[in-house]
Amino acid sequence: MLRFFRRNFAGYAFLSPWLIGFFLLAIGPILASLYLSFTKYNVVRPPQWIGLDNYFYMFQMDQRFWKALQVTFSFVVISVPLKLIFALGVAMALDKGIRAIGWYRALFYLPSILGGSIAVAILWRQLFNYDGVINSILRLFGGDGPYWLSDPKYSLWTLIVLAIWQFGSPMLIFLAGLRAIPQELYEAAEIDAAGPVRKFFAITVPLLAPVIFFNLVLQMIEAFKSFSGAFIISGGTGAPLDSLLFFTVYLYNEAFSFLRMGYASALAWVLLLIIALFTAIAFWTSKYWVHYENERG
């Protein structure tokens, strides 16, 4: 035990800001929310133990719970792959050795810094308004843009585009991964007359697989937890017609609009389990498509 710590001391030292924060600030509320998820609690009165009732209600009675799951899954399934493809595309373009690459990297990373903020969500709402910038541009070309935000057919897509726009952090990681691929592999492939598509699928993708996997897991978790964009654009309710009822928005609504803190806690734990499940599935499938260079096999 002692040897273990001595050997890994540096690692734990680097982890310490997170560890201290977790044990001092996070673990208490986490356990409290687990307890509250078995209670009826409206904040003003003390919580009342009701066993598994919240969970029964959720799965058996609550239509909005299922709607929230559906919206969240659609968002994750569509936005994550598109974002990764976009990030990889930009990373490959930047990998070509462009001048002033540092500037481009910073420039492309900028949306990710701004992305989660309320200000950007408000900006997004202005852009996609019926009288907004997007429709004004469409009108210049003679088109008549739809009601992006108030038509449930389009509203989720505006948020998917917002998510893709925040491609900065997976892009940076892809860029680092691309740099690590030995150039001689490409040169050898060229000698064998492989085209760019062949090179991409035969060299880039397999060698980048660990990085793709890492980005996939991270972005998936991020997408499940996505909140501020949907909250702002839907006015906090998931409108129109619950098409933006992200799981987190529903949770917030139950907690703070209707003061069902116990039920909201139960929702939070279900979300945690869903994320854990999907992460586990991703890890399990990775055996079949992710190969690490230092793996012996």
Add this chain to the structure above:
Amino acid sequence: MSKFNRRQFLHTSAGFAGSVAVMSAFGRPAFAQDTAVRHFWWGNPERDKRTFAVIDIYNGKTPGVVVSGETLGFADYFTKLTTQIAGGNMPDVIQQGYGVLFEYIANGAVVPLDDYVGKSLDISKMDQSAIDAGTVGGKFYALSIGANSHMAVFNTRLFEEAGVKPGETFDPFAYTYDELKEFAAAIKEATGVAGTDDNTADYQNFSDFTVQKGANLYNEDGSYGPTQEIVEEYWSTWAGIRDAGGTPPGPESAALAGVAELSQLGVVTGKSAMSYLWSNQLVGVQGLMQDVLGAAVYPNTPAMIPGSVIQPSQFVCLTRDSGNPEAATAYMSAFVNDLDMTAVLGLERGIPSNSEVRAALEPNLSPAEKVSVEFFDRIQGKTAPLTAPPPSGSAEVEQTFERLAVSVLLGERSIPEVATDFLNQAKAILARA
């Protein structure tokens, strides 16, 4: 360009309110022996400006007491208040509305004022009706800071341009939905601006309509009042006005379902000539626009059964977390009685419930406030009796109405189908609450 001006206006007034806030926070240092009283309200730029000014007046008059103000928009106010209740650090004095007040009393977050009446709290000049409205189970909890009713506001310039003349071609205090349809379409024809906001998703108008139809929003036993026929007729009525071209297009109105921001009202954004609100909001809305607003009641059915009520717009209440209830109630007392302070507050929160204050305000009213007072005089005796406050779960029913009305606005499902869906959901919500 008018849009830009409005935004600029908002910025400057918010900046002004902010700097007043900073002044009141730092301008007078709070010494250890000073008693601190926190006052929390939901507001708008106009209200915040006035309230911070009133706090400064009070602080100037009462050495040893330092009142500090906190404000948020309506949507965030109750979220913040909830977390403060959970944390046991509610401000001493909070603002409450007629609808939600009773939940807070039932939960014990708001405490009775009876012990302070006649001592630190003077209610001798208050209207009896206002005192009654703040009394629950024989105990007095809530000090009314203004009376209120439903009001339609219209852009007088656009109405004039279309030849719709209040008092001649249109009676602002008695007109039917059919007449509304006619003149709204005429305004659109003449000015290019839709004659009225579309109230398909407006719960306030729906509740009015329900009473006009001889029902109540909630029955005596707490069950939901509107019937399938009423819901269908309400949505069909507005669909008729929309189809006649009297409102902005359905999807545009859908985007505003449930939005409570005054700056998003059709009269303010210039998308329509008539919007619907609480009468006390007239002053705030007029502050956001150039054209002069006129006041009218909500539209009615030909039977002309009154649908709107007069009720306290807002109360100030004492919370259970107050560390110094004497100082807090003394401040509350001044907030409704002190003539210097009420002169600044004006009618922004509604018509004051103190007769002396009303008389003192009369000569110095702004034009918008005059419209407001005239409106109140005209509707006396033409309103519905005040009903019992809504049961818990009502906020969720309201949100459900707004959500489902969107599918009516978008024409996705038939009105009878959505109406059935809504009533089923309302029933389930009330059963669960």
